[in-house]
Amino acid sequence: MDAQLDSLKLDSNGLIPAIVQDADNGQILMMAWMNRAALDKTIETGTVHTYSRSRGRLAQKGESSGHLQHVVRILTDCDRDVILIQAKQDVAACHEGYRSCFYRQYQPEKGDWKIIAEKVFDPGKVYHK
C-alpha cells in the first residue's frame, strides 16, 4: 500500500505477529499473524484481516461470526517486527465464546490453568447456523 509499510520486518514466511487490544479498556483480545496483504486489507477496510496459517489464506477476523474488529490505531515496536492494533471489538474475539482469547490463567501452586472468564456468546449457535 505504501513504502513505510516496507520497513516492517516480516519473518521468513512473510508473516508478522499482530496483537489486537481493546481500544476502550486495554484488554488484550488475541494474537494473530498477518502477511503484507492482510495488513494492506486491514488498513484499506478499517477492519482486522489476518493470515490464517491453518487455512493458508487471508481472512477477515469475524467473517464467520460477524464479530468484526474495527481498527482505531496501528502501532509497531522498536524492532518493527510486531504489530499492535487497537480496535473496537464487536461482541467477542474468541471463537470459544470468550471476549478475549486469553481466558486461561496459570496457577503456580497447582501447576494448572484455570478459566478466569465467562463466555459472552454460545459458539454452537454462532458457528453452526
Add this chain to the structure above:
Amino acid sequence: MDAQLDSLKLDSNGLIPAIVQDADNGQILMMAWMNRAALDKTIETGTVHTYSRSRGRLAQKGESSGHLQHVVRILTDCDRDVILIQAKQDVAACHEGYRSCFYRQYQPEKGDWKIIAEKVFDPGKVYHK
C-alpha cells in the same frame, strides 16, 4: 517445571510468543519469545526471562539495564500457542528509552510512522556505564 506447561504449543524452533502487559494500566510493553527454559525460569524467579533469538540464549529481561519485569500473572490463549504475562515494570521495557516498545503509530494519511511517546530514560547512560 510441571506437566501443565507441556500443553503449551511451541513452534518448530521450540519457541512461543510472549506478550508482556503492564499489570497496572494495561499498556502493552513488549512482545518477546520464550523457550521452555525461559518460561520455567520466569515462573521460578517471578521475573520475566526470554529467549533472545539474536543472542541465541536465555536472558533475564532487564539484565543489562536493571529494568526488570515482575510477574503478576501468566495467561495463555485458546490455542495455547501464545503467552500473556501481566507484570510490574521497573522504569521501562524498551531499550530505546521508552516505557513501551510500541511507541510508533501508523499515520494512514501520510503512510508514515510517528513517534507518539516520550523517552523515560537515556539509553546512552543506562547501557554504556
